[in-house]
Amino acid sequence: MQKVDIAVVDYGMGNLRSVSKAVEHVAAGKSVVITSDAATIQRATHVIFPGQGAMPDCMRELDARNLRSAVIDAAKNKPFLGICIGMQLLFEHSEEGDTVGLGLLKGQVKRFAEKLTDENGSKLKVPHMGWNRVYQSNSDQNRPHALWNNIEDATRFYHVHSYYAVPQDIALTAGESEYPSRFTTAIACDNIFATQFHVEKSAAAGLQLLNNFVNWKP
Amino acid sequence: MALAKRIIPCLDVTDGRVVKGVNFLELRDAGDPVEIAKRYDDQGADELTFLDITASSDNRGLILHIIEEVASQVFIPLTVGGGVREVEDVRRLLNAGADKVSINTTAVLNPQVVKDAADRYGSQCIVVAIDAKKVDNQPFEWEVFTHGGRKPTGLDAVKWAQHMVALGAGELLVTSMDRDGTKIGFNNPLNRAISDAVEVPLIASGGVGNLQHLVDGVTLGGADAVLAASIFHYGEYTVQQAKAYMSARGIEVR
Numbered sequence: 110m111q112k113v114d115i116a117v118v119d120y121g122m123g124n125l126r127s128v129s130k131a132v133e134h135v136a137a138g139k140s141v142v143i144t145s146d147a148a149t150i151q152r153a154t155h156v157i158f159p160g161q162g163a164m165p166d167c168m169r170e171l172d173a174r175n176l177r178s179a180v181i182d183a184a185k186n187k188p189f190l191g192i193c194i195g196m197q198l199l200f201e202h203s204e205e206g207d208t209v210g211l212g213l214l215k216g217q218v219k220r221f222a223e224k225l226t227d228e229n230g231s232k233l234k235v236p237h238m239g240w241n242r243v244y245q246s247n248s249d250q251n252r253p254h255a256l257w258n259n260i261e262d263a264t265r266f267y268h269v270h271s272y273y274a275v276p277q278d279i280a281l282t283a284g285e286s287e288y289p290s291r292f293t294t295a296i297a298c299d300n301i302f303a304t305q306f307h308v309e310k311s312a313a314a315g316l317q318l319l320n321n322f323v324n325w326k327p
Numbered sequence: 328m329a330l331a332k333r334i335i336p337c338l339d340v341t342d343g344r345v346v347k348g349v350n351f352l353e354l355r356d357a358g359d360p361v362e363i364a365k366r367y368d369d370q371g372a373d374e375l376t377f378l379d380i381t382a383s384s385d386n387r388g389l390i391l392h393i394i395e396e397v398a399s400q401v402f403i404p405l406t407v408g409g410g411v412r413e414v415e416d417v418r419r420l421l422n423a424g425a426d427k428v429s430i431n432t433t434a435v436l437n438p439q440v441v442k443d444a445a446d447r448y449g450s451q452c453i454v455v456a457i458d459a460k461k462v463d464n465q466p467f468e469w470e471v472f473t474h475g476g477r478k479p480t481g482l483d484a485v486k487w488a489q490h491m492v493a494l495g496a497g498e499l500l501v502t503s504m505d506r507d508g509t510k511i512g513f514n515n516p517l518n519r520a521i522s523d524a525v526e527v528p529l530i531a532s533g534g535v536g537n538l539q540h541l542v543d544g545v546t547l548g549g550a551d552a553v554l555a556a557s558i559f560h561y562g563e564y565t566v567q568q569a570k571a572y573m574s575a576r577g578i579e580v581r
Binding site for chain 1: 329330331332333368373395398399400402403404421422423424426447448449450451452497498522523526527528529549551552581
């Protein structure tokens with residue numbers, strides 16, 4: 110049986126090629142497989158769950174491929190990285206299309222408010238698009254999470270989104286950005302790490318995070 | 328505010344090669360697309376835009392190979408425009424590794440493509456490119472043009488921008504056709520009018536000749552990102568120099 114180190118879950122809603130290319134770039138010698146096969150996801154040691162587009166479509170496509178239980182199983186049992194909508198899907202509910210999520214984490218996904226402005230009164234656009242600073246949360250005895258290894262605090266990562274997760278338990282927040290208020294842009298919970306920003310498009314810092322993930326032993 | 332203004336070098340591609348030229352009549356081979364993309368990435372470019380100016384439809388597929396190669400070695404957002412006619416074109420470009428697809432003439436000829444593509448792939452990956460020119464013969468100031476600025480459409484650029492956002496455009500790339508290639512700076516009143524009229528980010532394009540123009544594009548034009556070709560291609564300035572200049576004038580950059 111083919112060895113699978115890292116499975117990138119394909120449910121028709123991700124920039125899978127970008128994700129897998131970035132992972133291959135940092136995971137020399139490891140097998141990276143884009144898959145919509147539940148058994149392959151089960152065999153993988155690490156699972157990446159990307160996502161783009163709208164959350165209702167993502168949930169529908171996930172179920173259309175019968176991948177819900179494989180994803181939930183992976184998120185409960187092995188190193189699991191959610192990216193963008195792949196992070197939002199982990200929560201209970203999203204305002205986008207009034208969608209019920211996978212409910213692995215308690216919390217809601219909300220839309221940025223209308224007519225946001227910065228401290229100078231300039232209009233802030235939605236989607237929140239571009240490179241924004243990520244402030245790492247070091248809740249665990251002031252030790253940074255393993256996925257922040259070799260990444261300086263307040264490093265900029267590439268974001269594109271109009272919705273953001275609000276975890277019920279603030280301790281899940283592993284990173285925050287400002288737009289204009291602070292919001293959660295990374296979460297960590299046991300073997301799960303997830304980012305609102307696109308690690309696969311965040312240049313050297315993103316590759317470092319992916320490198321940390323593929324070597325992560327939570 | 329912590330969100331950085333983006334600097335986006337634009338690469339023209341024809342028949343699978345990156346070219347550079349002052350105008351369409353004088354195109355020169357600029358070298359290997361992957362190497363050029365990597366160089367800009369190393370300089371700190373925030374995104375890259377590839378514009379396919381291939382004349383023959385036979386060779387248009389060649390851009391896909393370029394994008395595939397670049398996407399496997401350069402890990403910043405890639406936008407591809409030029410020759411996008413249907414949703415299937417959007418799919419092909421995204422699958423090749425593009426993060427965003429820019430739709431220009433087709434958006435005017437068949438706006439439904441913008442809606443269908445945004446519905447299917449999400450607004451975050453649909454950029455509508457608007458080529459506008461100042462006109463005297465209309466009840467509005469700036470008119471949308473297509474076919475590289477040759478064909479007037481009768482459309483008010485500001486209203487058109489709002490319509491495109493309503494259909495699902497997640498970003499607007501606004502090129503001032505009367506500034507393009509002039510090196511006298513962006514059309515900041517045009518960009519400001521559109522930026523103030525929509526919620527989505529605006530990329531200013533057309534007319535950059537020096538680094539102050541980039542600053543003005545942000546401060547006067549209200550642009551969220553600035554796109555430039557020749558000032559970077561000819562080595563007049565690096566992206567780092569552009570960022571240092573902007574940062575010294577109080578603009579957040581990466």
